[in-house]
Amino acid sequence: MVIRVKPEKLKEYKRLHAAVWPGVLKQIKECHIQNYSIYHKDGWLFSYFEYTGQDYEADMADMAKDPETQRWWEICSPCQEPLDTREKGEWWACMEEIFHSD
16 A cells, blocks of 8 residues: 655654554454555655455454544544545555565
């Protein structure tokens, strides 16, 4: 997935992610997400994770209902600038996988 980071918020975004709240990390694991990374390059944030569950939409709905995750998103969202071309309902825009090798 991809999103822009506001240049004036990059330092804050990095600071926040250097110490992600334990409850947020717990919720990520409970929603079957592992090997989660966020990369930065030239104002762009790229995220990668592996989903190991059976119902992605249900797990993401559970994550969205979590009060601590909601608070986390409230402080991180002002750092981000979503793409105009994202799909309806997306904050981070999904990207098409063109190549994968295990």
